[in-house]
Each structure stands twice: as structure tokens, then as C-alpha cells.
Amino acid sequence: MSYTENLWLFFILLFGIIAVPGMDMLFVLANALTGGRDRGLAATGGIMLGGAVHTLNGAVGVGLLMHFVPVLFKPLLIAGAAYMAYIGISLMRSSITVGHDGPTGSRSAWKAFRQGLVTCLINPKAYLFIIAVYPQFLKPAYGPIWAQATIMGLLTVVTQAAIYGGLAITAGRSRELLVDNPRATILAGRAAGLLLFAVSVFTAWEGLRAA
Numbered sequence: 001m002s003y004t005e006n007l008w009l010f011f012i013l014l015f016g017i018i019a020v021p022g023m024d025m026l027f028v029l030a031n032a033l034t035g036g037r038d039r040g041l042a043a044t045g046g047i048m049l050g051g052a053v054h055t056l057n058g059a060v061g062v063g064l065l066m067h068f069v070p071v072l073f074k075p076l077l078i079a080g081a082a083y084m085a086y087i088g089i090s091l092m093r094s095s096i097t098v099g100h101d102g103p104t105g106s107r108s109a110w111k112a113f114r115q116g117l118v119t120c121l122i123n124p125k126a127y128l129f130i131i132a133v134y135p136q137f138l139k140p141a142y143g144p145i146w147a148q149a150t151i152m153g154l155l156t157v158v159t160q161a162a163i164y165g166g167l168a169i170t171a172g173r174s175r176e177l178l179v180d181n182p183r184a185t186i187l188a189g190r191a192a193g194l195l196l197f198a199v200s201v202f203t204a205w206e207g208l209r210a211a
């Protein structure tokens with residue numbers, strides 16, 4: 001297989017794993033619905049930075065280390081699922097209302113960015129992707145590992161921006177419809193929190209069952 005074919009195959013797998021609804025996608029959706037487009041895009045930015053870090057981890061061999069020392073995965077999975085469950089519970093307990101001067105300020109956006117970064121870094125799905133995929137595509141035969149990793153990292157960030165950013169903009173626009181309906185806003189935020197909590201529990205259960 002040529003390098004171009006190798007890269008296309010990586011992109012197909014990458015697109016599939018990002019497009020499938022999971023913790024990162026639900027986190028962006030929750031922030032966009034409850035905080036508007038800017039906060040949704042801030043969450044997307046944090047997740048994009050997390051994606052770049054994951055690429056670096058794969059390049060330096062973290063994926064291989066976790067593959068040969070699987071005992072490290074279970075604590076990581078539990079920590080990631082617990083953090084996402086915490087965010088989900090926080091949203092379910094909140095009574096967020098949306099106003100024209102509501103929670104779209106820089107402080108909320110900065111918090112969404114930080115949480116998006118942490119969410120991506122401890123997302124078990126991302127580590128599963130690294131373990132299963134990166135060792136197969138980073139090959140010395142295709143040139144310097146750092147160069148391959150750079151291209152894979154750029155593909156990851158651009159794909160995240162397209163999918164999660166598009167979701168944030170779409171959901172952020174629908175937020176305007178919620179400004180005059182506080183009850184609908186509260187329900188939207190709590191529903192997103194419930195989804196985050198449910199996905200975190202399911203992810204932990206699947207991972208522990210397979211361990």
C-alpha cells in the first residue's frame with residue numbers, strides 16, 4: 001500500500017470515529033445549546049487542541065505503551081468516564097436560562113475551552129483510537145515519523161473543526177429560538193447532561209466488560 005492510500009484509509013477511519021456521536025460531540029452540543037455559538041466553538045477549540053495532543057502521544061509511542069501494558073487503560077477509562085459523568089450531572093442539576101447577555105461571555109467561553117480540552121484528553125474513545133489505529137499507520141517505510149504524525153494531526157484537527165464546529169454553529173443558531181422560552185432552554189441543557197451521563201456510564205461499562 002502506498003503512503004497516499006495509507007493516509008486515505010487513516011482519514012476514513014478518523015472521520016468515522018469523530019462523526020459517531022460520543023462524549024466530545026455531546027459536550028459541544030451541550031455548550032452550544034446552553035451557551036450559544038461562541039461557547040460551542042470554544043468547546044470545539046479545546047477538543048481540537050486535545051486531538052493534537054493525542055497525535056503527539058501516538059507519535060512518541062504512548063499507544064504502544066498502553067497496548068503492551070493494558071493495566072493502564074482501566075484507570076484511565078474510569079477517570080474519563082467519571083469526569084464526563086460529573087459534567088453531565090452538573091448540567092442535569094442546572095437551571096440554565098438564555099438571554100441576549102447570557103452565558104456567552106469570555107469567562108464561560110474560556111471555561112468551555114478548558115473543559116473541552118480535558119474532555120478530549122480523557123475520552124476513552126480517543127485512546128482506543130490511538131491504541132488500535134496509530135501503530136498501524138505510523139510506519140518508518142513512509143518517512144520520518146514526526147512528519148507523518150504532523151499530517152495525521154492536521155487531518156485530525158481539521159476534521160474535528162468541520163464536524164464539531166459545524167454542529168456548534170447549527171446548534172448555536174437554534175439557541176436564538178430559546179431566548180424567549182426559558183423552560184425549553186432548561187430542558188435542553190438537562191437533556192444534554194443526561195446524554196453525557198448516559199454515554200459515560202455506557203463507555204465505562206463496555207470498557208470494563210472488555211477488560
